[in-house]
Amino acid sequence: MSGDSWAVAVDFQEVSNPPMQFDFSKKVDRIRAPRTMRGDINGNLVPEKKENGGVKKDGDGVDLAEQSLLNKLIRRTLVRNRNQVEVQQNDPSSPLYSVRSFEELRLKPELRRGVYTMGFNRPSRIQENALPMMLAQPPQNLIAQSQSGTGKTAAFVLAMLSNINPANKWTQCLCISPTYELALQIGQVVEQMGQFCPDLRLAYGIRGNRMERGVKLQEQIVIGTPGTVLDWCTKYKHIDPKKITMFVLDEADVMIATQGHRDQSIRIHRMLPKICQMLLFSATFEDSVWKFAEQVVPEPNIIKLKREEETLDTIKQFYVVCREKEDKFTALCNLYGSLTIAQAMIFCHTRKMAAWLAENLSLEGHQVALLSGELTVEQRAAVIERFRNGKEKVLVTTNVCSRGIDVEQVSLVVNFDLPVDLDGNADNETYLHRIGRTGRFGRRGFAVNMVDSKHSMDIIKQIEMHFNRKISKLDTTNLEEMEALIS
Numbered sequence: 001m002s003g004d005s006w007a008v009a010v011d012f013q014e015v016s017n018p019p020m021q022f023d024f025s026k027k028v029d030r031i032r033a034p035r036t037m038r039g040d041i042n043g044n045l046v047p048e049k050k051e052n053g054g055v056k057k058d059g060d061g062v063d064l065a066e067q068s069l070l071n072k073l074i075r076r077t078l079v080r081n082r083n084q085v086e087v088q089q090n091d092p093s094s095p096l097y098s099v100r101s102f103e104e105l106r107l108k109p110e111l112r113r114g115v116y117t118m119g120f121n122r123p124s125r126i127q128e129n130a131l132p133m134m135l136a137q138p139p140q141n142l143i144a145q146s147q148s149g150t151g152k153t154a155a156f157v158l159a160m161l162s163n164i165n166p167a168n169k170w171t172q173c174l175c176i177s178p179t180y181e182l183a184l185q186i187g188q189v190v191e192q193m194g195q196f197c198p199d200l201r202l203a204y205g206i207r208g209n210r211m212e213r214g215v216k217l218q219e220q221i222v223i224g225t226p227g228t229v230l231d232w233c234t235k236y237k238h239i240d241p242k243k244i245t246m247f248v249l250d251e252a253d254v255m256i257a258t259q260g261h262r263d264q265s266i267r268i269h270r271m272l273p274k275i276c277q278m279l280l281f282s283a284t285f286e287d288s289v290w291k292f293a294e295q296v297v298p299e300p301n302i303i304k305l306k307r308e309e310e311t312l313d314t315i316k317q318f319y320v321v322c323r324e325k326e327d328k329f330t331a332l333c334n335l336y337g338s339l340t341i342a343q344a345m346i347f348c349h350t351r352k353m354a355a356w357l358a359e360n361l362s363l364e365g366h367q368v369a370l371l372s373g374e375l376t377v378e379q380r381a382a383v384i385e386r387f388r389n390g391k392e393k394v395l396v397t398t399n400v401c402s403r404g405i406d407v408e409q410v411s412l413v414v415n416f417d418l419p420v421d422l423d424g425n426a427d428n429e430t431y432l433h434r435i436g437r438t439g440r441f442g443r444r445g446f447a448v449n450m451v452d453s454k455h456s457m458d459i460i461k462q463i464e465m466h467f468n469r470k471i472s473k474l475d476t477t478n479l480e481e482m483e484a485l486i487s
């Protein structure tokens with residue numbers, strides 16, 4: 001099988017045995033669904049064309065919006081974070097509230113029921129502070145930053161649902177999101193949390209969702225992308241911006257990385273009344289995000305939750321000297337022959353190499369999953385789900401998968417190709433993210449780096465120096481030595 005045909009075979013395997021459905025079409029009845037969608041090979045609905053036009057190379061560059069979507073699709077639980085939340089109040093003299101339970105928030109009974117039905121027992125760390133601010137009277141503006149999976153979406157959805165008056169048949173909350181797949185994900189949370197609110201209606205302001213000009217929407221909540229929502233407010237007049245009481249900007253960092261979204265968001269913001277509550281969320285907070293946030297959220301309260309640092313403390317790191325890819329492959333097989341490996345992730349630099357390796361491992365009798373950039377986000381999520389459920393023991397991947405994906409049972413990470421930046425130097429950050437997949441939550445993990453040239457040996461030295469951690473030499477042909485080092 002050629003490299004490419006292997007990838008096709010994996011696609012086929014996914015089609016014939018679809019592990020997970022992302023059935024966006026279920027929403028069609030109750031909510032206006034986008035029309036410019038096509039079915040992907042899993043029979044799921046996917047957009048005709050990416051709105052942010054992410055370009056992928058053979059090296060599998062990561063598209064921010066896709067990464068966010070992937071995180072949402074595969075996230076089942078809150079991300080653990082033990083850091084303290086940092087709060088800056090707009091009015092430092094007003095008392096600082098935080099809540100430890102949903103009861104304290106005095107939610108409408110139907111919303112409390114929705115929250116508990118979703119299995120939320122208590123607010124997450126960011127929600128403890130953000131929810132009282134978002135639900136306060138008079139309304140307060142908020143800028144909140146915390147990494148993906150810490151409960152931001154659930155927090156602002158609860159705020160939107162609390163804000164609207166379902167008896168009023170016009171749009172009251174506008175929520176904008178960088179892509180329409182992300183908008184659909186937010187919509188699902190609205191549906192779940194609002195399942196006991198009978199009069200609640202939701203519309204998607206996304207490309208392809210057309211109505212006659214001048215027809216006013218009756219849906220209280222509109223979630224959409226900036227361009228369409230802007231058109232709906234201006235050109236098509238489906239929404240009266242003066243009646244908006246809450247404006248939510250999600251994934252601000254992804255938003256401003258996308259051409260035009262920043263300006264469209266600012267234009268929407270300008271049409272809203274002064275008393276409209278503005279909420280902005282972001283996973284990261286570079287200067288550019290901050291500047292944008294200041295433009296669209298006047299007099300903000302600010303909440304930040306620092307990311308918990310990944311650490312290399314519980315990970316034993318090794319390097320193996322090899323000559324070429326066949327040699328690396330033999331070293332990998334030796335590792336498997338002598339170690340008890342629960343699950344392993346193997347990183348390659350290119351799709352081609354990943355496909356070659358996956359094919360050869362498979363021929364050796366390993367159950368292998370291949371994850372690389374030619375798969376749709378939904379297919380990638382499905383591959384990760386299968387791996388997480390233990391259906392495959394080895395995941396071969398390019399960079400698409402190095403961040404944000406927790407697979408707790410991974411005990412071995414192999415850098416079949418070392419992570420390098422565009423200049424060919426060690427990419428320490430990527431190294432940390434890759435290796436950080438193993439040894440999580442205090443468990444022990446192993447990382448093995450394949451070194452096939454003087455240059456890659458230099459990279460190992462750079463990584464050692466950067467993290468101030470020793471990377472020991474491993475001879476995979478010497479079973480005794482390996483056992484002694486690894487035990």
Ligand SMILES: Nc1ncnc2c1ncn2[C@@H]1O[C@H](COP(=O)(O)OP(=O)(O)OP(=O)(O)O)[C@@H](O)[C@H]1O
Pocket residue numbers: 068071072075076077078079119120121122123124127146147148149150151152153154155283
């Ligand atoms: N209070 C809570 N208790 C338990 N689970 C929660 C709570 N809040 C959110 N979750 C769950 O945690 C996961 C992550 O939450 P959420 O999507 O709101 O995070 P996020 O910060 O918005 O992440 P992303 O930016 O990736 O969307 C979801 O599966 C959500 O259902």
